[in-house]
Amino acid sequence: MHMVSIGGRRLEYARLPSAHPVEGAPAIVFLHEGLGSLAMWRDFPQRIADATGCEAIVYSRAGYGRSDPATLPRTVRYMHDEGLEVLPELLAALEINRPILFGHSDGGSIALICAGGTPTPLTGLILMAPHVMVEDISVSSIAQAQVAWVNTDLPARLGKYHADVNAAFRGWNDIWLHPDFRAWNIEETLGTIRCPILAMQGEDDEYGTMAQIDRIAAQVADVDLVRLADCRHSPHKDQPEAVIEAVGAFVARLLDDPT
Secondary structure (H helix, E strand, C coil): CEEEEECCEEEEEEEECCCCCCCCCCCEEEECCCCCCCHHHCCHHHHHHHHHCCCEEEECCCCCCCCCCCCCCCCCCHHHHHHHHHHHHHHHHCCCCCCEEEEECHHHHHHHHHHHHCCCCCCEEEEECCCCECCHHHHHHHHHHHHHHHHCCHHHHHHCCCCCHHHHHHHHHHHHCCHHHHHCECHHHHHHCCCCEEEEEECCCCCCCCHHHHHHHHHCCCEEEEEECCCCCCHHHHCHHHHHHHHHHHHHHHHHCCC
16 A cells, blocks of 8 residues: 555555556556445455456545545535546556546546546546436435444444544535535536446445436447346445456457557
């Protein structure tokens, strides 16, 4: 694990070489969910690296993992701030050219914002359970997470992965439950995305419906959709083999057609 200074904050990151590197293959940059971190990906990025021949780069956003604290309370544009400012600066600092962005949940939304709202050259996007708008099911499940935070051992379980677990939780939960956040929507960024997208959604996702990835497919020219049965909000945990297979095929297509 290493540290890089972005926007005055130190962010933890790791670079994981593939066991079967492919010459000229782009790096895959992993963007974690709203309560995630570098460590919470566990061995999944390495498995993707080995399956695709791509280097995996994993980092924790400010306020998560062992990265520096974030500014709280968050605004409704916190994912825009990440996708438009922090992520492009991180890619430049680490000298990562034309990466594939692999985003889960909030990380998927940040990847879309970066692709549609900046001139950052990208080879493709891989999205698991991304959000492009706020649904009732999302708000309901996040409200249930707040109850679990108070009444269960959730703080202790998450505390293993975050230097300030209370700030990590509050920074995510409070803004998603704020009344102003109900109007959050990033569909205006979709029409300018030109790179290919692989979008995956679990049929039992408790934080979003298939409408999320269907809206992406309706507004971006090159989108492969994967609908996963027996799968909730974390496809890489519930259906890891299916995800790795889909990602391997998608990356192979990109390598065959670098344009």
